[in-house]
Amino acid sequence: MSDKKDIDNSIESAYRGHKAALSSSRTKPAKKNSIYRLPALLILLAACLAYWQLVVIPQQQALQQAMHASAVDIIMEADASVYLYFRELGELPDQLPHLLLEDIVWYQQIDENTYSLDAQLPNVTGAVTVKTDEVLEVSQIEAVLE
Numbered sequence: 001m002s003d004k005k006d007i008d009n010s011i012e013s014a015y016r017g018h019k020a021a022l023s024s025s026r027t028k029p030a031k032k033n034s035i036y037r038l039p040a041l042l043i044l045l046a047a048c049l050a051y052w053q054l055v056v057i058p059q060q061q062a063l064q065q066a067m068h069a070s071a072v073d074i075i076m077e078a079d080a081s082v083y084l085y086f087r088e089l090g091e092l093p094d095q096l097p098h099l100l101l102e103d104i105v106w107y108q109q110i111d112e113n114t115y116s117l118d119a120q121l122p123n124v125t126g127a128v129t130v131k132t133d134e135v136l137e138v139s140q141i142e143a144v145l146e
C-alpha cells in the first residue's frame with residue numbers, strides 16, 4: 001500500500017510541478033533573442049526577392065528568347081517544305097508537307113498563291129502570310145511574332 005501512496009504522491013507532485021512551470025512560462029516576458037526575429041525574417045525576405053530578381057527572371061527571359069528563336073526556325077522550316085512542294089508540283093499543298101511540323105505549325109492556304117504559317121508554341125503568337133513568288137525573310141517572321 002505504501003508503494004501505491006508513493007506513486008500517487010509522485011504523480012501529484014509531478015502534476016503540480018508541470019502546472020507551475022506552464023503557468024510561469026505564460027507570464028514570462030519575451031526572451032531578448034526574439035527581438036532579432038523580425039529583422040532576420042526581413043533579411044530572409046529580402047534575400048528571396050533578390051534571388052528572384054537576379055536568377056529567376058533572367059532565366060525566364062532567356063527561355064522566352066529561346067522559344068521565340070525556335071518559332072522563327074520552325075516557321076522557316078515549314079515555309080521551305082511548302083516552297084519545295086510548290087516548286088515541284090506547281091500548286092500549294094492542302095496540308096503542311098513536313099509532317100513532323102504539322103502539330104506545331106498551323107498551315108492555311110489562303111488562295112492559289114498565298115498561305116499562312118503560325119507556330120503553335122506557348123507565349124509565341126502571330127501568323128506569317130507568304131506569297132509563292134516571294135522569299136520569306138527572318139525579319140518578316142520576327143516582325144509578326146510577339
